[in-house]
Amino acid sequence: AQSVTQLDSQVPVFEEAPVELRCNYSSSVSVYLFWYVQYPNQGLQLLLKYLSGSTLVKGINGFEAEFNKSQTSFHLRKPSVHISDTAEYFCAVLYNTDKLIFGTGTRLQVFP
Amino acid sequence: NAGVTQTPKFQVLKTGQSMTLQCAQDMNHEYMSWYRQDPGMGLRLIHYSVGAGITDQGEVPNGYNVSRSTTEDFPLRLLSAAPSQTSVYFCASRSIGGYNSPLHFGNGTRLTVT
Numbered sequence: 001a002q003s004v005t006q007l008d009s010q011v012p013v014f015e016e017a018p019v020e021l022r023c024n025y026s027s028s029v030s031v032y033l034f035w036y037v038q039y040p041n042q043g044l045q046l047l048l049k050y051l052s053g054s055t056l057v058k059g060i061n062g063f064e065a066e067f068n069k070s071q072t073s074f075h076l077r078k079p080s081v082h083i084s085d086t087a088e089y090f091c092a093v094l095y096n097t098d099k100l101i102f103g104t105g106t107r108l109q110v111f112p
Numbered sequence: 113n114a115g116v117t118q119t120p121k122f123q124v125l126k127t128g129q130s131m132t133l134q135c136a137q138d139m140n141h142e143y144m145s146w147y148r149q150d151p152g153m154g155l156r157l158i159h160y161s162v163g164a165g166i167t168d169q170g171e172v173p174n175g176y177n178v179s180r181s182t183t184e185d186f187p188l189r190l191l192s193a194a195p196s197q198t199s200v201y202f203c204a205s206r207s208i209g210g211y212n213s214p215l216h217f218g219n220g221t222r223l224t225v226t
């Protein structure tokens with residue numbers, strides 16, 4: 001079955017510290033990978049995406065993610081977080097169909 | 113450019129009542145979808161459509177109906193609301209021409225069924 005796993009439901013971190021949000025997906029022949037961010041009381045916004053090519057992709061707000069096919073992972077990283085990065089982050093996978101499957105989300109809480 | 117517009121923003125229903133959540137987009141997107149968001153469960157796909165007259169089921173379609181008579185609109189119907197349908201509902205759309213196009217989300221409808 002197609003699935004996306006975000007093991008960390010919450011990640012607390014101090015401002016200016018690095019952060020990694022983990023995402024693993026069930027294996028498939030071809031996948032397209034996305035990270036979305038949701039600020040309070042809003043819909044989701046695309047942060048970055050992996051379609052093909054370089055396994056390291058850069059997104060908005062200084063975030064980047066690395067696609068690892070052998071580990072079926074797509075972890076999101078930022079070298080130095082800001083208070084404004086406090087939000088919920090969702091990993092999503094498009095399994096060669098029109099169904100975009102989301103993970104359960106990771107709430108990033110940045111403390112001053 | 114309005115993007116994806118969902119109405120209403122909030123709704124309270126009693127068990128057994130019916131209602132329609134409205135979704136409209138003005139970007140000429142072929143693909144439209146409905147998700148529900150529940151704590152600890154992320155977003156789960158209810159139904160989706162790849163064009164007018166074409167709909168298909170997602171992960172959790174039971175209890176919901178959809179239709180797509182125009183490119184712009186994709187309403188979600190609850191025929192007999194149940195407390196288990198208390199959730200935040202998001203409509204999203206994208207262009208179908210390649211996976212480069214991201215999903216555009218509405219701001220959600222918060223539904224409570226008592």
